[in-house]
Amino acid sequence: MEERVWEVLCSEEVIETRIRELGAAITHDYAGKNLFVVSLLRGSFIFAADLVRRIDLKLKVDFMTSSSYEHGEETTGQVTILKDIEEDLTGFDVLVVDDIADSGLTMSHVMKHLKGKNPKSVSCCVLLDKPSRRKTELVPDYIGFAIPDRFVVGYGLNYGDYYRNVPYVFAVTDEKR
Numbered sequence: 001m002e003e004r005v006w007e008v009l010c011s012e013e014v015i016e017t018r019i020r021e022l023g024a025a026i027t028h029d030y031a032g033k034n035l036f037v038v039s040l041l042r043g044s045f046i047f048a049a050d051l052v053r054r055i056d057l058k059l060k061v062d063f064m065t066s067s068s069y070e071h072g073e074e075t076t077g078q079v080t081i082l083k084d085i086e087e088d089l090t091g092f093d094v095l096v097v098d099d100i101a102d103s104g105l106t107m108s109h110v111m112k113h114l115k116g117k118n119p120k121s122v123s124c125c126v127l128l129d130k131p132s133r134r135k136t137e138l139v140p141d142y143i144g145f146a147i148p149d150r151f152v153v154g155y156g157l158n159y160g161d162y163y164r165n166v167p168y169v170f171a172v173t174d175e176k177r
């Protein structure tokens with residue numbers, strides 16, 4: 001991978017601007033509600049951290065881990081919850097935050113699971129959306145950027161468990177350096 005050319009899809013500046021917009025929209029939509037942000041680990045840890053700081057409301061945050069692309073680039077189609085949230089969701093308006101909606105299986109499964117915990121509402125927000133890959137009915141409520149069907153890395157997204165710390169989103173091209 002190191003010898004391939006990295007193509008920046010979302011720069012730091014573009015991400016920051018878009019997250020301010022998402023934060024403003026969520027602040028507007030959840031005013032007077034009881035917001036509970038559920039961040040899906042590990043991919044959304046950077047996005048969620050930046051997003052909640054742009055939401056000007058009293059809110060709670062908790063984390064969940066579900067299985068995803070652990071062995072390569074393709075999903076197995078099966079979603080399992082490895083770590084559930086610890087708090088009671090009764091009466092809360094839940095916003096599930098993830099790095100990317102690809103097949104949509106992860107988000108659909110997690111939202112269904114959380115709906116079973118008696119919240120008032122469950123919506124979702126993803127930094128990136130690959131709508132052409134969808135295998136479910138999922139239409140995310142908040143989307144940072146719709147992108148083509150490319151494997152993307154950085155800003156929380158991993159490749160072989162590395163590159164999460166790269167502060168922008170990039171795709172790996174076939175070009176050699």
Ligand code: IMP
Pocket residue numbers: 043068069075098099100101102103104105106107150151152153157158159
């Ligand atoms: P889905 O269940 O197919 O929607 O996949 C969602 C999960 O797959 C995300 O939370 C990511 O962890 C992972 N994923 C999907 N596409 C990419 C990608 O392009 N780069 C890195 N991870 C990805």
Ligand code: MG
Pocket residue numbers: 040041042043044068098099
């Ligand atoms: Mg993930």
